[in-house]
Amino acid sequence: MNKIYFGLLFLMLNNFFVIGQNKGAVSVEKTFYKNGLPSKEVWYSANKKIDSIKTYLIAGGLMELFYFDENGKLHGKCSQYSAENKLKTSWEFNHGKLLNRTDNFIDYNLKNKNIIERSLATAVKYGQIDGDNPDNRNALYARANALSALGNGILALNDFLLLKDIYEERKQLKDSAVLAEVYSRVGSAYSYYNESDKSIHYRMLAIKTNPKETRHWYNLGSYLSLGQRNFREGMHYLKEVLKIHPKHNFANWALGACYLELEQYDLAFKYVNLAFDNEAFLYKYGTGKSENDIRTVRGLAYHKLGKSELGMADLNEAIHINDKNSIAHAYLGIVYSDLGQKQKACEYFQKAKELAYDKKYPYREFQSFIEKACNSKEKLDDVPFIAVKDMxxxxxxxxxxxxxxxxxxxxxxxxxxxxxxxxxxxxxxxxxxxxxxxxxxxxxxxxxxxxxxxxxxxxxxxx
The missing domain is CATH 2.60.40 (Immunoglobulin-like)
Structure with missing residues (x-):
């Protein structure tokens, strides 16, 4: 009885649950995003061996497709698709061994171009190493990080789990820092598909294994707050980081983003400005994929504090850096709406919708904004809006x-x-x-x- 009840709680918290579907010799486990759309399907054969994995984009549509042989090794032709449903990358495996990788195009923006190019070179360089061989652990770690940066989530997760097993089996004290880093990376890989409890579990293991490394505290804090919208819980860990490193760029940025959600705009501005002290550091060591970047956060904070021109400058620069930044488009819509420029506001809201803002962030207020600015009665598939401060x-x-x-x-x-x-x-x-x-x-x-x-x-x- 307790397990059934817990399963219902699990669904409420994560939009995650497992469905067994028997179609002859096949069953499937499904994971879901917060907007209710599927994030991952793991298919099994009659003997309960993994047969294939399908992953999906948060706005809908196939993202990754991988096949496995009877021993659970990657096998056959596998593929990954873009948000525009174009074939982005294809692989061919032979019982776990990579035969070739073909990248039809690479997604990057002005922030992460160098990271993506380096990661692709690393993924190609170490693509054919034997991940099961512990002697290859350094190359495997480099490959896993490269695959993660490229958005090859399933391959990255597989490599990080192999590394986890290697270092747990070694049981050497000198490996504790590396093992903690691997735990943190496993947690990040699970979050890619909204497998949040696994993600939190491994991020907490990272802290337990190497509590002196503040990066692990930041990783847990930023995920709890910005990834799971448990703002106050996440902010606890972020503030612990700042007690040790007051100028920690990532922690200051994340706290600024949290206070923006809590509508405490003066504090949002304070912390995000501290992150600006070394903007280049964020670009060098970050993924460059976050739409909620420092210019986007500061842009809306500026506007809410009565400095709309400065806010629009930040938001336009955020779009210049990444023209697919749906949050920056939505925030510009809010600015123009507040200034009474409905047509301009409508243009930005419509662009945000084209970029799947309402699908990526179903918990944010959007329906009323687009109705007011565009005189639209179109109903979006969003959830009832509750301000964070009222939750x-x-x-x-x-x-x-x-x-x-x-x-x-x-x-x-x-x-x-x-x-x-x-x-x-x-x-x-x-x-x-x-x-x-x-x-x-x-x-x-x-x-x-x-x-x-x-x-x-x-x-x-x-x-």
Whole structure:
């Protein structure tokens, strides 16, 4: 009974669940994005061996297609497609060995052109190494990172999981820093397909394995806040980074983006400006793929603080750097709408929609904006909008002894706590909105609260 209930919670939190479909000799596991569209399908043969993997773009459409032999090795012709449904990359494997890779075109922008070109060269250089051989671990690590930068998510995840097994089996203390880095990369690879609980699990393992490396704290904090919209939980880890490195560019950028979502525009501006102190560092060590980059964040913050001209300059520069930045287009629509220039606002909102803004960010307000600016009654497939500042949340999170629930209409309610393995760990009644968590082992949990048909579910991080 507990596992069934936990599965429902899992669906609510992640839009993730597993469906068994038996069509003769075939079954499939499906993962979903937050907008309800499928992110990944793993198909199995009758003997429960992996047969193929299909992944999908967040706005819909096939992204990757890989086939496997009876031993779980990549085999046959595999492919990856662009957002325009064009064949981007194709591979041919023979029982795990790469025979050839063909790139019909490469996606890059002004920020990540050098990274993409270097990554492609590395992927080609190490494409045919035997990943099962521990002696190849350094080359395998380089290849995995290159594949990740190129957006070859399934291949990157396979390589990182091979590395995880290699370093876990070695069990050498001197490898702890490398193993932690691998855990972090595995977590990032799972997040590519919204496999969020796996992603959080491995990011937390990275911190546990090498707690002195602040990059792992940043990776978890930025994913919780900007990836999963658990802003307050993620901001805890980001602020821990800044206690040690106050000028940490990535942590300052992420905090700026968080405060923008929380509509605290002065703080958003403060932190994102700190990130600007070394903008080149962000481009050198980042992926260059984020639409929510420092110019996009500062652009809207400028506007909300009454400096619309400066805001538009930042947003236009963000689009110049990456003309597929749907957030920058949407933000320019907001600026022009606030300034009373409806036609201009409509143009930017329509462009944002063409770039699948409403599919990528279904939790952001968009329906009312495009209706107002374009006099449109077209209904978008978005979810009801609730401002971040009005959402229910728990704090402190991570927690030690207790958590308190905020923005929930009741002070007293029933609660249940489940661990990552679906097991009911604790249940009871709150006391003045507080839930006791003392005695729980360190790790990731789900907390569900309920009263009079009103239910909320939260990820709980226990220190």
């Amino acid at each position: 229910s949340y728990i704090a402190p999170n991570p927690a030690v002894d207790f958590v308190e629930v905020f923005n929930f209409p009741y002070l007293d309610f029933s609660y249940q706590i489940f661990n990552i393995n679906s097991r009911l760990i604790r249940e009871g009644k709150s006391i003045n909105s507080k839930v006791k968590v003392d005695g729980l082992p360190t790790g990731l949990y789900l907390l569900t609260i309920n009263k009079e048909g009103k239910q909320e579910t939260f990820r709980l991080l226990k220190n």
